[in-house]
Amino acid sequence: MTSRNISRFWEWGKKIICVGRNYADHAKELNNIVPTEPVLFLKTPSAYLTEGSPILIPKYSNSVHHEIELGVVIGKGGTGYALCLDMTARDVQDDCKSKGLPWTLAKAFNTSCPVSEFIPKERIPDPGNVKIWLNVNGQMRQNGCTSQMIFSIPFLISYISEIITLEEGDLILTGTPKGVSAVQVHDELHAGIDDVVSMTFKIQSSS
Ligand SMILES: CC(=O)CC(=O)C(=O)O
Numbered sequence: 001m002t003s004r005n006i007s008r009f010w011e012w013g014k015k016i017i018c019v020g021r022n023y024a025d026h027a028k029e030l031n032n033i034v035p036t037e038p039v040l041f042l043k044t045p046s047a048y049l050t051e052g053s054p055i056l057i058p059k060y061s062n063s064v065h066h067e068i069e070l071g072v073v074i075g076k077g078g079t080g081y082a083l084c085l086d087m088t089a090r091d092v093q094d095d096c097k098s099k100g101l102p103w104t105l106a107k108a109f110n111t112s113c114p115v116s117e118f119i120p121k122e123r124i125p126d127p128g129n130v131k132i133w134l135n136v137n138g139q140m141r142q143n144g145c146t147s148q149m150i151f152s153i154p155f156l157i158s159y160i161s162e163i164i165t166l167e168e169g170d171l172i173l174t175g176t177p178k179g180v181s182a183v184q185v186h187d188e189l190h191a192g193i194d195d196v197v198s199m200t201f202k203i204q205s206s207s
């Protein structure tokens with residue numbers, strides 16, 4: 001595990017808004033319908049995690065999946081970015097889906113939103129065309145491009161703004177490409193955006 005001390009750019013009181021099923025190949029791999037409108041959900045402040053701290057598997061799940069995603073950070077003079085993980089208790093989510101219940105237990109648990117350092121907008125001139133990738137213990141699992149998004153970043157910002165007032169510092173996770181899979185205790189997740197940023201997180205049990 002890296003010992004880099006990444007300072008938190010995200011602060012308490014700001015929102016973490018997530019978009020689901022924004023890549024058709026991922027919606028299909030989980031047998032979900034490809035959406036015609038963005039699917040939104042929220043993460044809690046205690047979900048936010050920076051490098052150097054472990055991702056904790058909640059006791060109530062036997063199948064926590066990685067989902068690598070481009071994060072958009074709302075700023076006064078435009079947006080910035082971050083690489084994010086939307087850790088998901090897939091077994092719990094499947095159960096919630098079958099019962100018509102919200103996804104909070106599956107998506108918003110403590111440490112479920114590992115985030116890279118802040119990426120200034122100049123470092124990603126075209127956020128609609130960057131490669132995001134993730135490997136687990138050195139094996140590539142996800143390797144997608146934001147050009148595959150169903151709903152573009154400008155559309156998502158405008159869509160969300162109609163429903164939830166976006167403020168400086170809010171973070172939007174823009175959905176994951178295909179290749180999600182379960183992680184195990186002691187796994188090491190290494191992820192990046194082209195040659196712009198990379199991050200490493202270890203998996204631990206929560207006890
Ligand atoms: C099925 C999901 O968990 C939706 C999601 O989070 C995504 O990124 O897609």
Ligand SMILES: [Mg+2]
Pocket residue numbers: 018019020021067069086175176
């Ligand atoms: Mg996701």
